[in-house]
Ligand SMILES: [Zn+2]
């Protein structure tokens with residue numbers, strides 16, 4: 001016998017009892033996957049609804065995809081906490097919510113003092129049917145011409161301002177951290193000269209600061225999988241808004 005469809009209503013917020021956390025539209029949450037061996041799903045809540053008596057609570061969500069769930073798969077430059085905001089919407093029982101989480105912008109993620117279990121970052125939107133990303137290109141750095149992975153240490157050349165992975169310049173991470181100054185191969189001879197001239201004034205430079213990629217570098221673009229290759233002259237405006245400090249020694 002068919003039941004009459006009960007009217008449902010939208011809730012401003014809802015307290016998920018088993019975790020004792022109140023959620024509302026716009027919050028990011030971790031949700032229990034059907035396959036328990038998989039990591040929790042990351043989603044953004046769009047709307048919360050319940051039946052007329054406030055029961056049977058469902059959340060309308062927009063999924064974040066992990067790199068391995070995308071058509072192109074996980075690439076070397078994807079951070080361990082990177083997720084893509086997809087165009088895949090769904091309705092789930094509020095019971096599957098395991099906890100709240102935070103999906104940071106790329107910039108604010110790189111400024112975190114410490115990355116917790118519940119911290120993620122998103123720099124791309126992802127079209128789940130075509131595998132396309134938005135933006136569809138990203139600035140690259142180093143000799144290896146890779147986009148920046150915030151999990152990796154990089155050092156900046158004082159000559160050309162490009163950023164380098166220690167391994168790509170035949171250095172260990174420990175050696176890179178001990179550097180006072182760094183000039184890449186192509187800037188090397190010029191840089192050493194400049195440094196000798198300014199040596200008297202640079203005695204205070206015991207502080208070693210490693211900066212992450214800065215926006216002035218836009219020499220090459222990495223075109224994400226499945227996308228047309230367009231030239232720099234198309235007016236790429238992406239990349240990093242400002243240099244930021246990774247760590248100080
Ligand atoms: Zn490299």
Ligand SMILES: [Zn+2]
Pocket residue numbers: 157158159160161162183184185186187188
């Ligand atoms: Zn250089």
